[in-house]
Structures are given as C-alpha cells and as structure tokens.
Amino acid sequence: MRYRKPEELKETDVDWIGDIPEGWDTTKLKFQTTVNMGQSPPSDGYNKKGIGTAFLQGNADFTNKYPQTESFTDNGNKFCQKGDFLFSVRAPVGEINIADKEYCIGRGLCSISPKDVDSNFLWHYLHIARRELKAISTGSTFESVSSEDVKNLSLILPLLPEQRSIAAFLDRKTEAIDGLIQKKEQLIERLKEKRQALITQAVTKGLDPDVPMKDSGIEWLGEIPEEWEVTKVKWLVSKIGSGKTPRGGSEVYKDDGIPFLRSQNIHFDGLRLDDVVYIDEEIHEDMISTAIKPKDVLLNITGASIGRASLVPEDFPKANLNQHVCILRPRKENISPDYLHLVVSSDIIQNQIFAFENGTSREGLNFSQVGSLLVSLPSLAEQKEIVKQVREYEKNIFSLSPGIEN
CATH class of the missing domain: 3.90.220.20 (DNA methylase specificity domains)
Known part of the structure; x- marks a missing residue:
C-alpha cells in the first residue's frame, strides 16, 4: 500500500x-x-x-x-x-x-x-x-x-478494490500488534491473580509477617494476628438490603435521569456504566429506601456474577439499584469502607459465598447469609494501612491495563 x-x-x-x-x-x-x-x-x-x-x-x-x-x-x-x-x-x-x-x-x-x-x-x-x-x-x-x-x-x-486492499493491509498489521497485546494481557492476568492473593493474605494475616498469631477458632481460616478478631458482616454495617424493580419494569427506563444500577454494572475494579439505565426523579423518590450512598459496598447476590462487588465512589451522583444487588453500608466507626470492599473481594468472603451457593438449589444469597459472612478484623489504623498498601499495588497493575483495553 x-x-x-x-x-x-x-x-x-x-x-x-x-x-x-x-x-x-x-x-x-x-x-x-x-x-x-x-x-x-x-x-x-x-x-x-x-x-x-x-x-x-x-x-x-x-x-x-x-x-x-x-x-x-x-x-x-x-x-x-x-x-x-x-x-x-x-x-x-x-x-x-x-x-x-x-x-x-x-x-x-x-x-x-x-x-x-x-x-x-x-x-x-x-x-x-x-x-x-x-x-x-x-x-x-x-x-x-x-x-x-x-x-x-x-x-x-475508496473504490471497492482499494477498500479490500486497505483492509488486508490493516489485518496484517493488527494481527502482529494483537500478538503483542495478548502477551501483555497474560502478564496482567498473572498480576491480577497475584493481587487477589495479596488481598487475601492482607485481610487474613496482615502486613507484618513477624506479628504474634493466634488460632481463629475457624478451621478454614486458620491463624490470624493476635490483636485481630473474627466477626460477622452484620455487626459491621448499618444496612444490608437490595433494591427492587420499579413499577412498570423496563418500560419506565429513561434515556437520562437517575442512574439505576444492575448487576452488570458491578465489578471489582469499579462501577461500569456503559449500559446503565435511568429512572426519573419521581420513581427514585418512591424507591428512596434503596438509594445508594457514597462509600456503600455493592454486592451482586444473584446470577452468574454472584459475589462481584464495587465500592461507590465518594463523588458518585445519586442513584438507585435493582433487587439483584445488595447494599452493605459500613459503620465507619468499626470498619473502613475501602477495607470492607477488599474483604468482600478476597477469597475469604468469595469462598463463603460459593459455599452458600453450592448448598442451595438456586443461584442467590439472602440477607441472612450475607450478614453471617465472617470477617477477620484488625484495628481501624491497620485497616487503613492495608488499604493503602493494596491500592498502591493495584496502581501498578491497572496502569498497564488502559493501553490494552481502550
């Protein structure tokens, strides 16, 4: 060409x-x-x-x-x-x-x-x-x-023969580039696996490998740092509750208005709003009890994406959500919202969720099960330090991703 x-x-x-x-x-x-x-x-x-x-x-x-x-x-x-x-x-x-x-x-x-x-x-x-x-x-x-x-x-x-010639040229060039991208994606996947292992290690064993340990009393959890405690999610949050489908279902969705979040919008690395739908102000006010707030942790409780969780950003606009997503509203005097999100994202919670799922005949968590999820809990100061260290590591991973994903 x-x-x-x-x-x-x-x-x-x-x-x-x-x-x-x-x-x-x-x-x-x-x-x-x-x-x-x-x-x-x-x-x-x-x-x-x-x-x-x-x-x-x-x-x-x-x-x-x-x-x-x-x-x-x-x-x-x-x-x-x-x-x-x-x-x-x-x-x-x-x-x-x-x-x-x-x-x-x-x-x-x-x-x-x-x-x-x-x-x-x-x-x-x-x-x-x-x-x-x-x-x-x-x-x-x-x-x-x-x-x-x-x-x-x-x-x-261009004329049709030149269109085909241009397309063939670009196919050859993009195929070579795609090969390089695939290698980088494989590296990122390994880094994400390492991130998951780091999160699980941090929220069960802490950051100091030399800290005195004690038996947690839970066989699958093993030892935890001596100053930590094991508690349930329900003692750490002020709200466990899902949204609902507005009257009229999808027929009342609008092209703009109040974002109405569904399970496909909830991801571990943040809310994805590519296919978000909207409701009007009147419906939002009618469903105000299920409105989300900044720093809520949102957890998918049904379907193939069960267990996936997002932390609502501090500057997120007012929004609502449907019945497939559960709100966990942290008691900030007991647990940092960011730390709760890390714990829910870790294997310690994910394995409990999948154990519940395997023990039922349908894909779904009820509020009682969500509240009974066990959490290993350090002091607030240590929670913040764990979040800081993990977020720093995440920056190194996600800084590689945009060039591949865009």
Whole structure:
C-alpha cells in the first residue's frame, strides 16, 4: 500500500478527516449500511437458562471481537444478524464487536449491516470514525448518542478494490500488534491473580509477617494476628438490603435521569456504566429506601456474577439499584469502607459465598447469609494501612491495563 503525495489529495468538509486521495468520496454511514437501534425486552423477559435468543443489553459482554453473554430472551423485538457490527450507543460510546450469530439487542447497542461497503474495511474504519460520535455524545454524566447521530456518521469511501486492499493491509498489521497485546494481557492476568492473593493474605494475616498469631477458632481460616478478631458482616454495617424493580419494569427506563444500577454494572475494579439505565426523579423518590450512598459496598447476590462487588465512589451522583444487588453500608466507626470492599473481594468472603451457593438449589444469597459472612478484623489504623498498601499495588497493575483495553 503506497502513501499519496500532497498533490494527489483533495480537501473534505469534515474537520477530523482532513484531506483524502483523489478518487475517494465522503458520504454518510446511512447510505452504505443499515442501522438498527436496539430496544430492551420487558424486565421479566430475561433468563439465564438458554431459552430464546442470546441477549446483549450493551457492551458489557463485548470482547476484542465477538460478544459473550449468558443472558437470553424469548420476548425480544430488535435483532441483529450474524456478521453485523454491534456498536455501543451508550458510555463508552463507540465500542465495537461483530455478531457471530443472531442476537437480541438492547437499548445500549445498535447493529450496523454493511450494504455497499466492504465489511472488513468498515470494521477498521469504525474504530477511527467513532471519535466523531464521542465528540457529540450527550449527557452530563453518562454519554450517549442517538440513531440519527450514528446514521449521519461521516464515511470515507475508496473504490471497492482499494477498500479490500486497505483492509488486508490493516489485518496484517493488527494481527502482529494483537500478538503483542495478548502477551501483555497474560502478564496482567498473572498480576491480577497475584493481587487477589495479596488481598487475601492482607485481610487474613496482615502486613507484618513477624506479628504474634493466634488460632481463629475457624478451621478454614486458620491463624490470624493476635490483636485481630473474627466477626460477622452484620455487626459491621448499618444496612444490608437490595433494591427492587420499579413499577412498570423496563418500560419506565429513561434515556437520562437517575442512574439505576444492575448487576452488570458491578465489578471489582469499579462501577461500569456503559449500559446503565435511568429512572426519573419521581420513581427514585418512591424507591428512596434503596438509594445508594457514597462509600456503600455493592454486592451482586444473584446470577452468574454472584459475589462481584464495587465500592461507590465518594463523588458518585445519586442513584438507585435493582433487587439483584445488595447494599452493605459500613459503620465507619468499626470498619473502613475501602477495607470492607477488599474483604468482600478476597477469597475469604468469595469462598463463603460459593459455599452458600453450592448448598442451595438456586443461584442467590439472602440477607441472612450475607450478614453471617465472617470477617477477620484488625484495628481501624491497620485497616487503613492495608488499604493503602493494596491500592498502591493495584496502581501498578491497572496502569498497564488502559493501553490494552481502550
């Protein structure tokens, strides 16, 4: 593939594109593709049993290329076909995957079906052109774009043979880069495993290897530092409670308003808001007892993501949540919120959760079980030091991640 000389270029009226080769055209995405905006099924239309069509609400189930989901619906009305591009229209706007089969798509996505453009060329092009949508995305806190925004995305169009040539060139180059990324991802995965081991060690044995130890009285926990105690979650929090589904279910979800968190938004490394939904102020006030507060620990108590937990940031706006997520509100005189999040994320709590799950016929924790989870507890001063050391280690891990994940 050769590069054009300046005299072989012409101006476009699209600022971020600039000059393009003579013989190329600029057009809009809607003239070369079919754009299909997603729509979420009713809240009672989801299942994890494989009944119906695989369902994607947003980009939470995206991978590098093909989505992976455990959700299904037999009550969907917006579908994409194998080979369509899946394009995120909610934060982060512009994430892209390829449909490897038919999916029902929710309101966080649209599908793009190529018509008069090489699909491989369009795959590479959309990764660059999404900057145009990011620039116009709306929402003061959570960005989103409309159907018209996507359809009017600027598209550069070489002749079809050159599209294929460009796509083949980029395939070769990206394949080499992807190999390097895979090696780095494997390194990060090993670091994350080490992080998990560090957290578990820190919240069960402390940071000082020479501190006197005592028998915890619990066989699977073993020895703990002499000054520590073993207690239950219910004695360390002022609230254990989940949210609920608002009256009307998904039909009352809005394009903006008060964030309404669900299990797919809860992750160990923080809240992910790519496919967050919203409720209005009136519904939020009606559900005020389940409103979250800064420094709450949120714990998934049902489904495939059971046990996953997030710490609500100090500056997070007012929000609510559904019945699949449990609020743990720390008594700050007894336990640091950050330390509680570490403990819940550690193997000491995760193993207890999975033991409860294996002992029941369904995937789910009740509040009594959550309250009975055992915690090894140091002084507040030592809790803060443990959090400080772990967070410092996390910085080293997560500083490697953005270049791979974006």
